[in-house]
Amino acid sequence: xxxxxxxxxxxxxxxxxxxxxxxxxxxxxxxxxxxxxxxxxxxxxxxxxxxxxxxxxxxxxxxxxxxxxxxxxxxxxxxxxxxxxxxxxxxxxxxxxxxxxxxxxxxxxxxxxxxxxxxxxxxxxxxxxxxxxxxxxxxxxxxxxxxxxxxxxxxxxxxxxxxxxxxxxxxxxxxxxxxxxxxxxxx
Numbered sequence: 001x002x003x004x005x006x007x008x009x010x011x012x013x014x015x016x017x018x019x020x021x022x023x024x025x026x027x028x029x030x031x032x033x034x035x036x037x038x039x040x041x042x043x044x045x046x047x048x049x050x051x052x053x054x055x056x057x058x059x060x061x062x063x064x065x066x067x068x069x070x071x072x073x074x075x076x077x078x079x080x081x082x083x084x085x086x087x088x089x090x091x092x093x094x095x096x097x098x099x100x101x102x103x104x105x106x107x108x109x110x111x112x113x114x115x116x117x118x119x120x121x122x123x124x125x126x127x128x129x130x131x132x133x134x135x136x137x138x139x140x141x142x143x144x145x146x147x148x149x150x151x152x153x154x155x156x157x158x159x160x161x162x163x164x165x166x167x168x169x170x171x172x173x174x175x176x177x178x179x180x181x182x183x184x185x186x187x
Contacts, residue, residue, distance in 0.1 A: 070096040097136040
């Protein structure tokens with residue numbers, strides 16, 4: 001039917017096919033009632049919703065952890081401490097980048113609008129990392145051919161993609177990887 005929303009086949013159909021012992025797992029004891037001194041029986045638990053909440057909390061935690069790692073790395077770089085060595089900073093920056101990149105990819109995987117993808121907060125955070133993100137972006141670009149072109153242009157102020165290759169992701173990727181090699185980035 002045109003114009004109606006089709007809900008995905010999920011919990012109801014699958015649960016109806018589960019054996020009885022598995023169906024009992026859908027129920028858990030209700031909270032202990034302190035006034036009456038007993039539990040009020042069992043209550044239904046929506047495990048799919050609970051799993052979604054857990055995944056969202058993990059994503060939020062990873063995002064906040066990444067921001068904290070990045071702040072630590074930048075403070076170490078600005079200070080004169082021994083922790084500002086590349087051996088310490090590179091893994092911290094890479095961890096921050098990976099968390100942001102995974103958050104961005106997960107959140108935008110079904111988007112086709114380039115502006116929406118590049119406006120995502122995690123993508124913008126990667127751009128804020130500046131030139132320190134370039135080796136990680138180029139490496140990810142080589143592995144996954146993700147949409148890093150706006151970030152690369154925003155960070156470097158350059159665009160090595162010839163006009164006749166615009167819109168051709170493999171050719172665009174190759175142009176940026178060649179640019180990275182020419183600038184001394186180990187990809």
